[in-house]
Amino acid sequence: MSTTLKIRQLVPSDARVVSHFTQELAKFLKCPDGPKLSTKEIEHHLREKLFSGFVAYVGEVPVGVSTFSITYSSWKGPFMHSEDMYILQEYRRCGLAVKFLNEQFRFAKEHNLSRVEYDAMYWNVPIINLLQKVL
Numbered sequence: 001m002s003t004t005l006k007i008r009q010l011v012p013s014d015a016r017v018v019s020h021f022t023q024e025l026a027k028f029l030k031c032p033d034g035p036k037l038s039t040k041e042i043e044h045h046l047r048e049k050l051f052s053g054f055v056a057y058v059g060e061v062p063v064g065v066s067t068f069s070i071t072y073s074s075w076k077g078p079f080m081h082s083e084d085m086y087i088l089q090e091y092r093r094c095g096l097a098v099k100f101l102n103e104q105f106r107f108a109k110e111h112n113l114s115r116v117e118y119d120a121m122y123w124n125v126p127i128i129n130l131l132q133k134v135l
Contacts, residue, residue: 003058005096007103010053010067015043017055021065025086029121051083054103056096063091066100068107068116076114080104085127097127101134 019039026034053067064087
């Protein structure tokens with residue numbers, strides 16, 4: 001069994017993984033109603049490029065996902081809004097969040113985006129500290 005970490009851009013067939021990790025994120029964020037999108041809707045949105053992101057695998061097992069969308073500033077042009085990031089508990093604090101951020105930065109640079117924007121829940125101190133350190 002491989003323990004090599006691989007990160008790649010999301011494709012429509014990753015919809016089930018995105019849905020699963022989004023449900024897990026909702027639990028973590030204490031949002032009991034959770035997301036409302038079906039796997040089929042997520043697949044359609046990925047196919048239509050309404051959002052994108054990255055998925056991380058260790059061997060054949062998905063261990064995390066980060067999602068983003070491209071939006072627009074009338075002053076600076078297109079930019080990335082980082083939406084969600086969820087990493088399985090046992091893979092947190094192993095550098096995967098930084099790897100996801102670096103993939104987003106790489107994507108933004110390759111696509112000439114004017115900025116990358118992040119939001120975090122006020123109580124999620126670990127991600128706030130990480131963003132302050134990396135950004």
